[in-house]
Amino acid sequence: MxxxxxxxxxxxxxxxxxxxxxxxxxxxxxxxxxxxxxxxxxxxxxxxxxxxxxxxxxxxxxxxxxxxxxxxxxxxxxxxxxxxxxxxxxxxxxxxxxxxxxxxxxxxxxxxxxxxxxxxxxxxxxxxxxxxxxxxxxxxxxxxxxxxxxxxxxxxxxxxxxxxxxxxxxxxxxxxxxxxxxxxxxxxxxxxxxxxxxxxxGMDRRNIMQVLMDAVALSGRRFPIAEDQDRHVLTYGALLLKLSVLGRAFRRLFRGEKRVGFLLPTSLPGLVAFFGLHSAGFVPAMLNFTSGISAVLSCCSTVQLSFVLTSRRFLAMADLTAMEQALKDAGLRLVYLEDVAKNLTLSDKLFGALGAWMRSAPSTPGTDPAAVMFTSGTEGVPKAVFLSHVNITSNRYQALSMLTVGAGDKLFNCLPMFHAFGLGICTLLPVLAGVRVFLYPSPLHYRIVPRLFYESQSTIICGTDTFCAGYARYGRPYDFCHARLVIIGAEKMRESTRSVWLEKFGVDLFEGYGATETSPLIAVNTPAYRRAGSVGRMVPGLACRLHPVPGIDEENTGVLWVKGDNVMLGYMRSAAPGVLEPPVDEDLAAAFAEGATSDDGAGWYDTGDIVHVDDEGFIFIRGRAKRFAKIGGEMVSLAAVEEALREIWPEAVLGVVSIPDPRKGEQLALVIDTEDVTTSRIAAHFASRGLSPLWTPKRIVSVKQAPLLGSGKFDYRKAKELVLEKG
Structure with missing residues (x-):
C-alpha cells in the first residue's frame, strides 16, 4: 500500500x-x-x-x-x-x-x-x-x-x-x-x-544554443558565468542580451552566408560574438592568426569565406595589420566588432532584448556544423575540420563523466579559441555546464597567468607541458593554492614538469590526449585512475581500433582509430573547396563491400598516432605515424617546411626532422648538403612568405652528402642520428 x-x-x-x-x-x-x-x-x-x-x-x-x-x-x-x-x-x-x-x-x-x-x-x-x-x-x-x-x-x-x-x-x-x-x-x-x-x-543531441538556454534556466540569469583580466563580469543574463542583439545585427550583415571567419582572441567580446553568430544561424570558422598569412588565406579559400569577423583593437594589439591588409587584398570583407556595436539599430536592440527575455534559440539540427577548426596534415596545407553541435556537446559530457567539475569551480582559460581544446573544453564546456570561466587572451605570459590564476581564485586550468613549465618557472608558490585540477595535453608531459609542480605548488598534473578531429578529448588520466607515462583511459562513448604497423610487433600496439559521437563530420581540403569528406576506414569499407564484416567503416577516424593500450585500457603513445611535430602544442608539418626550404635551395637535397626540446617538447632540425645555411636567412624568407616562425629549424647540420635510402629517398632515421650526434 x-x-x-x-x-x-x-x-x-x-x-x-x-x-x-x-x-x-x-x-x-x-x-x-x-x-x-x-x-x-x-x-x-x-x-x-x-x-x-x-x-x-x-x-x-x-x-x-x-x-x-x-x-x-x-x-x-x-x-x-x-x-x-x-x-x-x-x-x-x-x-x-x-x-x-x-x-x-x-x-x-x-x-x-x-x-x-x-x-x-x-x-x-x-x-x-x-x-x-x-x-x-x-x-x-x-x-x-x-x-x-x-x-x-x-x-x-x-x-x-x-x-x-x-x-x-x-x-x-x-x-x-x-x-x-x-x-x-x-x-x-x-x-x-x-x-x-x-x-x-547526460548526452544531449540538440544544438549548443538550446543547451545554453537550459544552462541559463538552471543557474539563473544572475549567475556570473565569465570574467576577464579587466575584472569585467558577464552574467548569463548579460550574455543572452548581448548575443541576441549581436545576432540580429549579424543576420543583417552576413545575409546569404553559411560560414563566417572568426578572427578574435579568447575574451568576453569573443565569447559573445561566437554565440551571436550561432543565434543568427552562422557557423564560425575559427582562424588561427598565429599560423601565418598564407595559412590563414588558404583556410579562407578552403571553406569559401566571404566575411571575416574581427576587431580593430585586437588587430592593433596583436600586430596583425599585415594580415588584415592581406585578407582585404584577397577580396575578403572584414567586419569589425566596434563598427557593429556603433551601428546597432533600434530594431536590433528591441527584438534582441525580446529574444533574450524569451530565451529563444534557433532550431538548427544537432548534426549540423557548429564550428570549423583548422589543422595541418602531412601535405603541408591547412585542412578544415567540421565539428557538429553533437560533437561538441558529447565531448563535454564525456569529460564531465570522468572529471568531477561543478558550479563551485572556476576554469582559467588562456588557450586560444581557434584551438580545439581552447574552444571545446575550456570555453564551451564551462559556459554550457554552468561553470564559471576566467578568460585571458594568451598562454605565453608566464609571469601574468599565475598571478591572475591566484587573484581570480580559479580552481581548474588546462594547458601544454611547455606552458605549465613556464608557469612553474615564474609563478610564486601560492599562485596555484586554489588549483584543484590541472590537465596537460597537446604534447608529452615531462616528469620534470610534474615534479616541480608537486614541489613548488603542491599540485599534481594529469595528462590527457586529444585531437582537433575529436572535439578534442580522446583520453585522460583522472584522480581515481591514472597511470604514469600514459595519457589516460578512453572517454566513454568512444570506440577504438588498432591498425597494425609493419615492424612493430608489440602486443596491443598500432595506429589508433576512433569512432564516436565526438568524432568530426569530416575534412574540407584546399584541393576541393566546399566538399566535405566524412571520416571512413577504407579497409573496413572494402571488407564490408565483400560481405566480410558488418561494419561499413563510416565514422572511423585515423589519429595518426602509434599507441599501446594495456590490459586496463591506459593509452601510451609510442610515436607518430604521420610526419608532423608538435612545438609548444602547435602542429607543424615537416613536409610543408621542407617545401618552403626548397624555394631557397631548389637544387639541394634536404630533410627536416624533429628532435626533443627541453622547453617546447620538440624542435625542428635541418639536414642539408649545402653550406652557408643560417637560421636568420630562413627566418627572413619565411617572414616574407607569411609563414609561422615555428617553421624555422633551430638546428642546422650541413653535410657533404645527404643520407639516402637504397630507393633514393631521404633517410630520415639517419638524418636524425646525425643531428643528435652533432649535439
Missing amino acids: LGFIVRHLLRLIYRVELRGREHYDAAGPRTLILYNPGSIIDPLLLAAMLPDRITLLADRALEHKWWMRPVCALTDTQFFDFASPAATVSLVHALARNGRCMVFHSGSLGNDPRYTRILEAAGVIAEKASASLLPVRIDGAISSMFSYSRHKGRRRWFPRITVSVLEVQKFSPVEGLPPRERRRRMGERLYDIMTELEYRS
Whole structure:
C-alpha cells in the first residue's frame, strides 16, 4: 500500500516514467542494480518504480539519516561498512538470498576514494555471487532540490524524471591476479560501466544554443558565468542580451552566408560574438592568426569565406595589420566588432532584448556544423575540420563523466579559441555546464597567468607541458593554492614538469590526449585512475581500433582509430573547396563491400598516432605515424617546411626532422648538403612568405652528402642520428 501511494505521488509531482521494463524482466534471479547517482531520492525512485521489492545494501553512514526512513519502508535495507573486508561475505549472501540488490551510498559519481572503494566492494559481490549487472539510468533527479549538487547552482522544484532500465551486463571474473589486484580491477570495470551510464544519461543531441538556454534556466540569469583580466563580469543574463542583439545585427550583415571567419582572441567580446553568430544561424570558422598569412588565406579559400569577423583593437594589439591588409587584398570583407556595436539599430536592440527575455534559440539540427577548426596534415596545407553541435556537446559530457567539475569551480582559460581544446573544453564546456570561466587572451605570459590564476581564485586550468613549465618557472608558490585540477595535453608531459609542480605548488598534473578531429578529448588520466607515462583511459562513448604497423610487433600496439559521437563530420581540403569528406576506414569499407564484416567503416577516424593500450585500457603513445611535430602544442608539418626550404635551395637535397626540446617538447632540425645555411636567412624568407616562425629549424647540420635510402629517398632515421650526434 505504501509503495502504491509513493509511486503515485512521485508520478504526480515529478511525472516519473519507467522505461525498459523488458530489460528488468530479462534479468536473472541474481542481479546487482547499478544506477547513476545524482540525488538522495534515487533509491526511493527505484524502490517505488521497479516492479519487485529490492534489497538495498546501504553505507552504514546513512543508517540514522531521516530521509532514509521512507526508503527503508519500501526496501529490505541492510547497512554495511564497505571498507570492511568482512562485510563482503555478508553482501554476497544478501545478493544470493534476495536476488535483486542495489548498492547505495551518499555521494555523486566522481573521483571520491570512498566511492571507488564501494565500486570495488560491489565488484567483489557481483563476482562471488555470479550476479548479472542491471544498469538503470535516472534522468532529471540531479536537477531537483534533492540533488547532491544543489549547493552549486539553482535547482528545479519539480523536474520531469525518467527511470530507464538498460540492457543486462554480464560480469566476467578476473582470473590469475592477487586478491587486492582483482578487487581493484573489478572496481575499475564497474567504474567504466558507471561512467558510460553517466555519459549516456547526460548526452544531449540538440544544438549548443538550446543547451545554453537550459544552462541559463538552471543557474539563473544572475549567475556570473565569465570574467576577464579587466575584472569585467558577464552574467548569463548579460550574455543572452548581448548575443541576441549581436545576432540580429549579424543576420543583417552576413545575409546569404553559411560560414563566417572568426578572427578574435579568447575574451568576453569573443565569447559573445561566437554565440551571436550561432543565434543568427552562422557557423564560425575559427582562424588561427598565429599560423601565418598564407595559412590563414588558404583556410579562407578552403571553406569559401566571404566575411571575416574581427576587431580593430585586437588587430592593433596583436600586430596583425599585415594580415588584415592581406585578407582585404584577397577580396575578403572584414567586419569589425566596434563598427557593429556603433551601428546597432533600434530594431536590433528591441527584438534582441525580446529574444533574450524569451530565451529563444534557433532550431538548427544537432548534426549540423557548429564550428570549423583548422589543422595541418602531412601535405603541408591547412585542412578544415567540421565539428557538429553533437560533437561538441558529447565531448563535454564525456569529460564531465570522468572529471568531477561543478558550479563551485572556476576554469582559467588562456588557450586560444581557434584551438580545439581552447574552444571545446575550456570555453564551451564551462559556459554550457554552468561553470564559471576566467578568460585571458594568451598562454605565453608566464609571469601574468599565475598571478591572475591566484587573484581570480580559479580552481581548474588546462594547458601544454611547455606552458605549465613556464608557469612553474615564474609563478610564486601560492599562485596555484586554489588549483584543484590541472590537465596537460597537446604534447608529452615531462616528469620534470610534474615534479616541480608537486614541489613548488603542491599540485599534481594529469595528462590527457586529444585531437582537433575529436572535439578534442580522446583520453585522460583522472584522480581515481591514472597511470604514469600514459595519457589516460578512453572517454566513454568512444570506440577504438588498432591498425597494425609493419615492424612493430608489440602486443596491443598500432595506429589508433576512433569512432564516436565526438568524432568530426569530416575534412574540407584546399584541393576541393566546399566538399566535405566524412571520416571512413577504407579497409573496413572494402571488407564490408565483400560481405566480410558488418561494419561499413563510416565514422572511423585515423589519429595518426602509434599507441599501446594495456590490459586496463591506459593509452601510451609510442610515436607518430604521420610526419608532423608538435612545438609548444602547435602542429607543424615537416613536409610543408621542407617545401618552403626548397624555394631557397631548389637544387639541394634536404630533410627536416624533429628532435626533443627541453622547453617546447620538440624542435625542428635541418639536414642539408649545402653550406652557408643560417637560421636568420630562413627566418627572413619565411617572414616574407607569411609563414609561422615555428617553421624555422633551430638546428642546422650541413653535410657533404645527404643520407639516402637504397630507393633514393631521404633517410630520415639517419638524418636524425646525425643531428643528435652533432649535439
